[in-house]
Amino acid sequence: MTPRNLALFAAVALLFLITGVFQSWNLALSILNMAIVSAIMAMGVNIQWGYAGLFNVGIMGFAALGGLAVVLTSSQPVDGAWRAGGPGIVLGLLLGVATIGLAVALYRRMPKGLPRTAAILAVLVGGFFLYRAVFDPAVVAVEANNPEAFGNIGGFGLPALIAWPMGGLLAAAAAWAIGKTALGLRSDYLAIATLGIAEIVIAVMKNEDWLARGVKNITQLPRPWPVPQEVDLQKSQPFLDWAGRWGFDPVLTSSIIVKLAYAGLFLTVLLIVVWLSERALQSPWGRTMRAIRDNEVSAEAMGKYVTGRHLQVFILGSAVVGIAGAMMTTLDGQLTPGSYSPLRYTFLIWMMVIVGGSGNNWGAVLGGFLIYWLWIMVEPMGLWLIGAVTAGMTDGSWLKTHLQDGAAHMRLVTMGVILLLVLRFSPRGLIPEK
Amino acid sequence: MDLLNALVAFTNFVFVPAVAYGAQLAIGALGVTLIYGILRFSNFAHGDTMAFGTMVTILFTWWFQSVGISFGPLPTALLALPVAIVLTALFVLGTDRVVYRFYRRQRAATSILVIVSLGVTFIMNGITRFIIGTEEQNFADGERFVISAAAFRAATGLAEGLAIKSTQAITLATAVIVVAALFWFLNRTRTGKSMRAFSDNEDLALLSGINPERVVAVTWIITAALATIAGVLYGLDKSFKPFTYFQLLLPIFAAAVVGGLGSPVGAIAGGFVIAFSEVMVTYAWKKVLGYLLPESLAPEALVQLLTTDYKFAVSFTILIAVLLFKPTGLFRGKSV
Numbered sequence: 001m002t003p004r005n006l007a008l009f010a011a012v013a014l015l016f017l018i019t020g021v022f023q024s025w026n027l028a029l030s031i032l033n034m035a036i037v038s039a040i041m042a043m044g045v046n047i048q049w050g051y052a053g054l055f056n057v058g059i060m061g062f063a064a065l066g067g068l069a070v071v072l073t074s075s076q077p078v079d080g081a082w083r084a085g086g087p088g089i090v091l092g093l094l095l096g097v098a099t100i101g102l103a104v105a106l107y108r109r110m111p112k113g114l115p116r117t118a119a120i121l122a123v124l125v126g127g128f129f130l131y132r133a134v135f136d137p138a139v140v141a142v143e144a145n146n147p148e149a150f151g152n153i154g155g156f157g158l159p160a161l162i163a164w165p166m167g168g169l170l171a172a173a174a175a176w177a178i179g180k181t182a183l184g185l186r187s188d189y190l191a192i193a194t195l196g197i198a199e200i201v202i203a204v205m206k207n208e209d210w211l212a213r214g215v216k217n218i219t220q221l222p223r224p225w226p227v228p229q230e231v232d233l234q235k236s237q238p239f240l241d242w243a244g245r246w247g248f249d250p251v252l253t254s255s256i257i258v259k260l261a262y263a264g265l266f267l268t269v270l271l272i273v274v275w276l277s278e279r280a281l282q283s284p285w286g287r288t289m290r291a292i293r294d295n296e297v298s299a300e301a302m303g304k305y306v307t308g309r310h311l312q313v314f315i316l317g318s319a320v321v322g323i324a325g326a327m328m329t330t331l332d333g334q335l336t337p338g339s340y341s342p343l344r345y346t347f348l349i350w351m352m353v354i355v356g357g358s359g360n361n362w363g364a365v366l367g368g369f370l371i372y373w374l375w376i377m378v379e380p381m382g383l384w385l386i387g388a389v390t391a392g393m394t395d396g397s398w399l400k401t402h403l404q405d406g407a408a409h410m411r412l413v414t415m416g417v418i419l420l421l422v423l424r425f426s427p428r429g430l431i432p433e434k
Numbered sequence: 435m436d437l438l439n440a441l442v443a444f445t446n447f448v449f450v451p452a453v454a455y456g457a458q459l460a461i462g463a464l465g466v467t468l469i470y471g472i473l474r475f476s477n478f479a480h481g482d483t484m485a486f487g488t489m490v491t492i493l494f495t496w497w498f499q500s501v502g503i504s505f506g507p508l509p510t511a512l513l514a515l516p517v518a519i520v521l522t523a524l525f526v527l528g529t530d531r532v533v534y535r536f537y538r539r540q541r542a543a544t545s546i547l548v549i550v551s552l553g554v555t556f557i558m559n560g561i562t563r564f565i566i567g568t569e570e571q572n573f574a575d576g577e578r579f580v581i582s583a584a585a586f587r588a589a590t591g592l593a594e595g596l597a598i599k600s601t602q603a604i605t606l607a608t609a610v611i612v613v614a615a616l617f618w619f620l621n622r623t624r625t626g627k628s629m630r631a632f633s634d635n636e637d638l639a640l641l642s643g644i645n646p647e648r649v650v651a652v653t654w655i656i657t658a659a660l661a662t663i664a665g666v667l668y669g670l671d672k673s674f675k676p677f678t679y680f681q682l683l684l685p686i687f688a689a690a691v692v693g694g695l696g697s698p699v700g701a702i703a704g705g706f707v708i709a710f711s712e713v714m715v716t717y718a719w720k721k722v723l724g725y726l727l728p729e730s731l732a733p734e735a736l737v738q739l740l741t742t743d744y745k746f747a748v749s750f751t752i753l754i755a756v757l758l759f760k761p762t763g764l765f766r767g768k769s770v
Contacts, residue, residue, distance in 0.1 A: 055545050128739075185757055187545045188476040192687045193757070196750035199684060207743045342680070343559065347552055354549065409563035416556030420533055423550055 039368025058194030066167030066325025078154030088138025099127025171322020357429025460705025487662025694763025
């Protein structure tokens with residue numbers, strides 16, 4: 001940490017303090033919590049892009065998978081759902097995996113030619129219909145189970161803290177499957193492939209109601225261990241006494257305490273991830289990664305296993321994003337597949353890495369805090385600016401209303417301009433790689 | 435009779451929509467493939483260029499409608515299209531001047547250019563949303579059908595109707611004209627030949643005295659025109675919504691890659707491959723099979739391989755399969 005970097009962190013901290021003092025501490029803390037989550041996602045992107053030069057624009061998908069893991073792990077079991085179709089669904093999914101596995105095995109074992117193509121096609125088509133035959137009735141049965149309130153398979157009711165690593169595991173499993181097929185493609189092909197994967201993940205989560213109720217959303221997910229419920233706090237006598245002694249408003253204070261508890265938890269995770277990443281970056285493994293990134297051919301000539309390392313780093317980075325995605329869903333207390341958009345969950349995270357400094361973990365963290373703060377605060381600033389511009393116009397005029405309605409979209413433009421300016425004038429970011 | 439009915443149902447629900455959609459994808463993919471051939475990066479801002487061009491077209495359509503200009507049975511949007519192409523081309527040339535030229539001079543890595551195009555995406559997306567909002571817009575006017583289902587049934591006496599929307603006919607006609615013009619330009623004119631030379635071997639082209647800035651500028655203008663046309667045709671046929679256009683990026687890229695990035699013929703073929711696969715996989719075949727199979731075998735379920743919500747999965751699967759087994763695409767890519 002050089003004095004310059006410390007000053008940069010202090011400047012960003014000042015932004016949050018200003019928000020707290022001039023607007024409200026409640027707002028400042030909710031921005032902070034999401035900023036920490038975003039910073040962890042940015043670390044995931046940094047591991048893939050900064051360490052290894054892998055161009056993954058499917059961040060949204062991995063974050064959403066993390067959220068899905070929270071629902072499957074920590075929501076309460078649904079009465080009768082498993083009995084209705086649980087085994088059928090599991091069997092169906094296993095059949096699907098077995099079909100693909102068999103097709104891959106045939107492709108590898110059989111000699112090239114017409115028989116192989118025919119065999120693979122037969123396996124794929126037959127497997128598909130077998131899978132649908134087992135899977136579809138089970139899904140219908142699960143979705144018919146108390147559809148107003150549930151209609152989903154339900155979770156295991158485990159503590160939320162266990163759901164976070166599960167989010168990482170689910171994202172890592174998906175990353176393994178994607179990496180096995182798409183890594184080794186040229187950089188912009190990988191980008192297109194991951195962009196597609198993310199859209200498919202969101203489409204699955206929106207449409208497979210048995211999984212997490214689709215667009216009907218899952219709400220009231222449990223909170224992680226030390227974070228209390230606001231209502232419980234407001235009912236507890238020691239808390240009321242304490243707040244009364246200091247003259248705090250109990251309702252506001254309880255919400256601030258909850259946010260502080262989240263912030264403490266999230267900061268712990270952030271610091272663990274930063275510490276592990278720093279250790280990894282400075283280990284022989286990290287040096288290998290950078291060597292591969294800077295010159296794949298010569299690294300391979302030195303006997304480094306490029307494809308294997310790429311797969312490793314792709315899985316690790318995606319797992320970090322998955323953990324952050326799980327944390328975000330826990331923080332929201334609900335999973336809303338409709339709210340995932342690539343601009344917000346993929347490209348904004350990428351911006352954090354580029355602006356902060358790709359290849360530098362602290363840079364990614366700084367970028368996460370700064371860009372998320374800007375993302376939230378540009379909107380009121382734009383409204384204020386438009387307000388100033390339109391102050392002279394008559395109220396209710398067509399242009400004035402239009403400008404005021406559109407002000408919210410200005411944040412996309414602002415973000416684009418910031419990204420282009422940083423790429424142009426400071427391409428290595430605020431905290432460049434050492 | 436049943437065979438004819440099955441054929442008509444197939445034409446009505448699969449063939450005609452897929453041809454129109456394929457033509458729209460093909461024109462979109464031509465733009466992506468040209469940028470890739472000449473500027474050598476995947477332009478993520480292409481979907482938003484389409485949205486921007488369509489937005490300008492819609493604004494002018496509204497203006498024409500308000501002053502009472504119409505195009506008879508054809509949609510007014512076709513009159514607004516040339517104006518929109520000019521404005522979009524100016525905008526895109528502006529982004530090249532302000533943004534891309536710097537990196538071109540630096541000979542920056544492909545992935546940097548892709549990230550830069552993401553920045554441009556943000557800006558264009560924001561501008562489009564700022565001006566026209568995020569809601570869905572329908573701007574097709576004029577005659578709705580070339581052949582309506584009822585008229586077809588009355589004329590042929592078949593149980594199944596065949597409807598051809600005028601937007602579908604316009605899409606196909608426009609696509610034929612655009613593609614013919616583009617190929618004439620690339621193969622017969624001096625500028626077009628210099629573009630192909632530049633794409634084949636940049637250094638050799640420079641040595642032969644081809645002005646790279648001119649080639650790049652012409653490429654951007656053509657791309658802007660193609661993007662606007664593709665966007666307007668898609669919007670006329672379905673509807674305009676900024677976010678949908680961003681999502682079109684996936685099938686368009688898939689089409690360009692399937693055909694072979696950098697190959698215009700490939701882009702067209704790819705567009706139709708993607709469109710037909712998407713429509714055929716997401717179509718419920720119950721009706722067609724009901725006519726073809728004897729009564730006892732007629733299916734009760736919808737016989738739909740995937741629901742329409744998973745259409746992205748179709749383009750994606752084809753994309754991955756091509757990348758794994760034939761990375762240069764059907765028509766060996768990398769040359770205009």
